[in-house]
Every structure is written in C-alpha cells, then in structure tokens.
Amino acid sequence: EVQLVESGGGLVQPGGSLRLSCAASGFTFSNYEMNWVRQAPGKGLEWVSYISRSGSSKYYADSVKGRLTTSRDNAKNSLFLQMDSLRAEDTAVYYCAGQYMVRGVIINDYWGQGTLVTVSS
C-alpha cells in the first residue's frame, strides 16, 4: 500500500522552529520528485517547496525562502522540512506530495494526509 505519512507538527511560538518529516512506503521513493504544500485554515492551497529526486535541486515559495529548508534521505525513504523563524502566517496543514514523472508525463501523484502546524504565543 502506498503511503506518505507526515509527522512533527504542533504548536510553536513565533520565532520558533519545527522539523516536519514525511515517511514514504509502498513505492520507490528515490524515483519521486517531492513537494511540500500547505493550507491555512479555511484557505486554499499554497505550494511551499520542491526537491528533486537526488536532492540536488530545491525551490521555494518567496514567502518561506530563507526560513524553511527541505531535504530528503532516500536511504530512509524520508522527506523533511526544517522550519525556522516561524510566523503566525505559517499556521497551516502541511502536506507532502510526490510525483513520478517520465519524460514530463506524470505517472503517479501521491499525497499524505497532512500535519498541522500552529504558530501562536
């Protein structure tokens, strides 16, 4: 069974840090390009970050650049999001999502169920 399971969310004070994890199973994680997407309560989807299959390429939304860092460990089938200098506007459900692409064609697209991050004093 294909699974992406996020963990590490919770309540954190403004200016604080949090590290999210996403554990993959049921598919070849190293073949998948990975993204973090977030959704503030009652709002729409916001793309946060991307990491290539090898981890050599990374991209970020302007709103998180310099504060959030994505990484992966293919040996442990895991994706991470290090969140520093957190702000109230970072409060959201964070989803990890993976895509398997061959010559630009999306073969598979998987999403986790999300983990809630609340930034509040």
Next chain:
Amino acid sequence: EIVLTQSPATLSLSPGERATLCCRASQSVSSYLDWYQQKPGQAPRLLIYDASNRATGIPARFSGSGSGTDFTLTISSLEPEDFAVYYCQQRSNWPRTFGQGTKVEIK
C-alpha cells in the same frame, strides 16, 4: 510569480448537470497546467495534468482543455461525489502557484 485566477469562485449545480471551471494565468504557462480536486478533510487529488491528460484512475467525465493563459476543466455530468473544491496549478515556472479554487456545490 505567475498568478492563476479561477472563475467562478462558486458554482451551484445539480447532479447530472455539466460543470465548466476556468483558470486564467497572468502569463503563458504553455500546457503545464494541472487540476486538483479536494474534498473536506482530505488531501488534494490530481485529476488532470498538462492541461488535458487525465491522471491514473480519473473517470472520463473529467476533461481539461486550453493552453497558454486560458484553461478549462469540464465535468460532463456531475456525480454526487464530484461536489468539492477544484484548484488549478501551474508547473511552468518557479515558484509553482495555485489558483484560489472553485467550489462546486449542490444547488
């Protein structure tokens, strides 16, 4: 950053009716435009990629069209499970961006 504008914000229709959702990009995204469906409490699900290709397992009643700046998602005959929020996303440029969503609700 490419801005995606979806219309209408809300679509009120009955089961069996045809739904037409629009997504306009602030600059050309070629055909790198995807559509997602999200139901309450669930993660998004990919419906259409590259403007017109149905993702694995997506019913034929869902179709996508368009290129450049104007795109359409059509649901030919709404089933009860299709009432949800739909988002477009562009994969042409970094940063990736989503539209604000269209809610398809039961009339």
